[in-house]
Amino acid sequence: MIPIKSDSDLRKMRKACAIAAKVLDRLCGMASEGISTWDLDQAAKQFMAEYSSRSACYKYKCGALRYPSYVCISVNDEVIHGIGRKDVVLKSGDIVSMDVSVIYQGFVGDNTRTVQIGEVSDDVKKLVEATDKALHLGIAQARQGNRVGDISAAIQKYVESCGYGIVEEFTGHGVGKSMHEEPQIPNYGKAGTGPVLKAGMTLAIEPMITMGSSEIFIGDDGWTVYTADGKPSCHIEHTVLVTEGEPEILTLPTKFEG
Secondary structure (H helix, E strand, O other): OOOOOOHHHHHHHHHHHHHHHHHHHHHHHHOOOOOEHHHHHHHHHHHHHHOOOEEOOOOOEEOOEEOOOOOEEEEOOEEEOOOOOOOOEOOOOOEEEEEEEEEEOOEEEEEEEEEEOOOOOHHHHHHHHHHHHHHHHHHOOOOOOOEHHHHHHHHHHHHHHOOOEEOOOOOEEEOOOOOOEEEEEOOOOOOOOOOEOOOOOEEEEOOEEEOOOOOEEEOOOOOOEEEOOOOOEEEOEEEEEOOOOOOEEOOOHHHOOO
16 A cells, blocks of 8 residues: 555655655765765765764665675666775766655655766766656646556657666555655656556656666676666655645755755
């Protein structure tokens, strides 16, 4: 069953999302040539503590594994779930996706942005722009009475029109008291299918788009997901509230009030 958030839930959810957005905004301001992904991860830990929140992904359990970082930091051909490392130092031409999820008063806020470091190629710029456009086309379909497939189809149609690949093994999802709630929100699908959307649902919509093949593999650390062909990937995400009117993006830095 897809949870419907009460007014009380939404007050906490809005704050969690505002904190997640603020932490991500500060990390994006730090991401530059010469900084390691470990430095970014440690900064995220500090920022979360400043806002009386904690990481939703640190120690997250998957089978026998527990995720070792406070945020997911993925560089270039790393699609998602990259781990902060001292030996991964950002350089001009890189793109880095930072996925920040925080817990505040029992609710999760989840968002991701991909940052371009220094001078990147025109092809990389177009990939990032297309992923952002696809995300917002998906968000526009997050309306009461629509179905999950309407979000998925909008994303797929645009991404494929640009000639990019769509990672199918990982999806968006509901979010609230848990980081991963129902429903799953694939970045591909058929309009008019899937669960009906209702006001009060909170959804993490997150296209994961590749410049080349959509084939992926998981690295030796058991977490980091890579493109099989070594080409760049882009990941952008917002937490969105379904309302009786326009969808509301909860993870905007402008919503942070301290």
